[in-house]
Amino acid sequence: MELIDYIESRREAHLDELKELLRIPSVSAKSEHKSDIEKAAKWVADKLRLAGLENVEITPTKMHPLVYGESLRATGKPTVLFYGHYDVQPAEPLDLWTSPAFEPTVRDGNLFGRGTADDKGQVHIHIKALESLRHTQGKLPMNVKVMIEGEEEVGSVSLWDFVRRNRQRLQADALVVSDTSMLAKGVPSITYGLRGLNYYQIEITGPAQDLHSGVFGGAVPNPITILGEMISKLHDRNFRVSVPDFYDDAAVVSRQERKALNSLPWKEKEFRKTVGAPGLCGEKGFSIVEQLWVRPTLELNGIWGGYTGEGAKTVIPSKAYAKLSTRLVPNQDPAKIAKLVERHIRKLLPKLVTAKFEVLSTGKPWVAPYSHPIFQKAIHALEAGFGKKAVFIREGGSIPFVTQMHDTFKVPCVLLGFGLPDENAHAPDEHIALENYYGGIKSVALFYEQLATL
Ligand code: BES
Numbered sequence: 001m002e003l004i005d006y007i008e009s010r011r012e013a014h015l016d017e018l019k020e021l022l023r024i025p026s027v028s029a030k031s032e033h034k035s036d037i038e039k040a041a042k043w044v045a046d047k048l049r050l051a052g053l054e055n056v057e058i059t060p061t062k063m064h065p066l067v068y069g070e071s072l073r074a075t076g077k078p079t080v081l082f083y084g085h086y087d088v089q090p091a092e093p094l095d096l097w098t099s100p101a102f103e104p105t106v107r108d109g110n111l112f113g114r115g116t117a118d119d120k121g122q123v124h125i126h127i128k129a130l131e132s133l134r135h136t137q138g139k140l141p142m143n144v145k146v147m148i149e150g151e152e153e154v155g156s157v158s159l160w161d162f163v164r165r166n167r168q169r170l171q172a173d174a175l176v177v178s179d180t181s182m183l184a185k186g187v188p189s190i191t192y193g194l195r196g197l198n199y200y201q202i203e204i205t206g207p208a209q210d211l212h213s214g215v216f217g218g219a220v221p222n223p224i225t226i227l228g229e230m231i232s233k234l235h236d237r238n239f240r241v242s243v244p245d246f247y248d249d250a251a252v253v254s255r256q257e258r259k260a261l262n263s264l265p266w267k268e269k270e271f272r273k274t275v276g277a278p279g280l281c282g283e284k285g286f287s288i289v290e291q292l293w294v295r296p297t298l299e300l301n302g303i304w305g306g307y308t309g310e311g312a313k314t315v316i317p318s319k320a321y322a323k324l325s326t327r328l329v330p331n332q333d334p335a336k337i338a339k340l341v342e343r344h345i346r347k348l349l350p351k352l353v354t355a356k357f358e359v360l361s362t363g364k365p366w367v368a369p370y371s372h373p374i375f376q377k378a379i380h381a382l383e384a385g386f387g388k389k390a391v392f393i394r395e396g397g398s399i400p401f402v403t404q405m406h407d408t409f410k411v412p413c414v415l416l417g418f419g420l421p422d423e424n425a426h427a428p429d430e431h432i433a434l435e436n437y438y439g440g441i442k443s444v445a446l447f448y449e450q451l452a453t454l
C-alpha cells in the first residue's frame with residue numbers, strides 16, 4: 001500500500017492509540033503522578049519499538065525518565081534527532097473542563113484532553129509517521145534518533161545533563177521538534193524563532209507575624225499594599241517594561257523581516273476572539289504580531305498573600321508573594337536580565353519591608369535562518385500533507401532546549417507545529433484539531449521520506 005493510503009486507512013486506529021496515551025495523567029509538576037510519568041514513558045518506549053526503532057531505552061534522571069530510540073540503518077542518508085515531551089501541565093481547575101481532562105473525547109472535529117496539543121498529540125504524529133514509513137517501505141528511508149523527555153513543563157531540568165553525557169550519540173544533521181503552533185487553521189507553519197523565559201518569585205515580609213487589623217491597622221506596613229504599589233510601577237503608560245536597561249540588548253528586527261511577519265495571513269479579529277477581553281494592550285510602536293514574537297515582556301503570573309478563604313478574616317498579613325516572568329528575545333542574556341529585574345524591584349520597595357527574590361528558571365531565546373535546504377523539504381511536505389501553502393513564523397512561547405541544542409550541535413532546527421493558538425494549551429478544554437493531527441502524520445511522513453534525497 002502507498003504511504004498516504006496506509007495513513008488514511010489507519011485513521012481510527014491511530015486516534016484510539018493516541019487516546020491511550022492521553023488517559024495517562026503524566027503531570028510532571030506533581031510528585032503524586034510519579035507512577036503515571038513512568039507509565040507514560042513506558043508507553044512511549046513500547047510504541048517506538050513497534051514503529052521499528054532500535055536500542056530503545058528509558059533512562060532514569062534525577063527527576064523524570066527520558067525515552068530514547070534510534071534507527072540508523074539508512075547508510076549514507078541524513079540523520080535527524082526528533083525531540084518532544086510526554087509530560088503535561090496540571091489539569092486544574094478541573095471543573096472548567098467540558099469533558100474530563102484525562103478522558104479524551106472528540107467533539108466538532110477536535111480531540112479534547114490534557115496533552116492533545118501540548119505535546120502528546122504532536123509526539124504521536126511522529127511515532128505514527130515513522131511507523132507508517134516502515135510499514136509501507138519495509139525500512140526507514142533516513143536515519144532517526146528520537147528523544148522524548150518527561151520534564152519539559154517543569155523546565156527540562158535533567159535534559160541538559162543527558163545531552164552533555166550523550167553528545168556523540170545525539171549528534172545529527174538536524175533537530176526536528178513538534179511542540180509549537182500553526183499560524184491559523186489551514187496555514188501549516190514552520191517556526192524559526194522562540195522567546196526565552198526567565199521565571200521569578202518574590203516574597204515580601206512586613207510584620208514578623210500576621211496581625212489583627214483592628215489592633216494594628218493604620219500604623220504598620222501591609223506587604224500586600226506594598227507589593228501592589230511595586231507591581232504597578234513595572235510598566236509605564238506605553239506598556240513598556242520600566243526596568244532600566246531592559247531593552248538595551250534586544251535585537252532589532254530588520255525592516256524586511258518586520259514586513260514579512262506583518263504580511264502573514266494572521267487575523268487580528270481571530271486573535272481578539274481567542275483572547276476574549278474587552279480590549280488589548282501592548283508595547284506602543286509595535287504591531288500585535290511583533291509584540292508577541294519579537295519584543296520582550298514582563299508579566300505577572302500569580303499574586304497571593306493574607307486571607308483568601310471563605311468569609312471574612314481581619315488580618316494584616318506578614319507576607320505577600322508574586323510569581324513573575326520575563327519573555328526574552330535574541331541577544332538578551334537571561335542572567336543579565338534577572339539581575340536587572342531584581343535590582344529594579346528592590347529599588348521600588350520601601351524600607352518598610354524585606355524581600356526575597358528567587359530565579360526559578362531561565363531559558364535563552366532562539367532565532368535562526370531558514371536557508372538550509374532541509375527547510376524546503378519541510379515546506380513541500382507540509383504543503384503536500386495539508387494541501388495548503390506553508391509559512392515561516394516566529395512564536396512567543398519558549399522551548400529552552402531548542403536553543404541549547406542549536407548552540408551545541410550548530411545544526412538546523414526544524415520546528416513543525418501542529419497545534420493552534422486557540423487550542424487551550426495549559427488551560428481547561430485543551431484540544432487538537434483532528435485535521436491537523438492527521439495532516440501532521442502525512443506531512444511528517446512525507447518530510448522524513450524526502451530527507452532521503454537531501
Ligand atoms: N510547547 C510549549 C512551548 C510553545 C508554546 C512554543 C506555544 C511555541 C508556541 C512548551 O510546552 C511550554 O509550555 N513552554 C513553557 C516554558 C517551559 C520552560 C515551562 C512556556 O513557554 O511557558
Ligand code: MN
Nearest residue numbers: 118119152179
Ligand atoms: Mn510543549
Ligand code: MN
Nearest residue numbers: 118153425426
Ligand atoms: Mn507546555
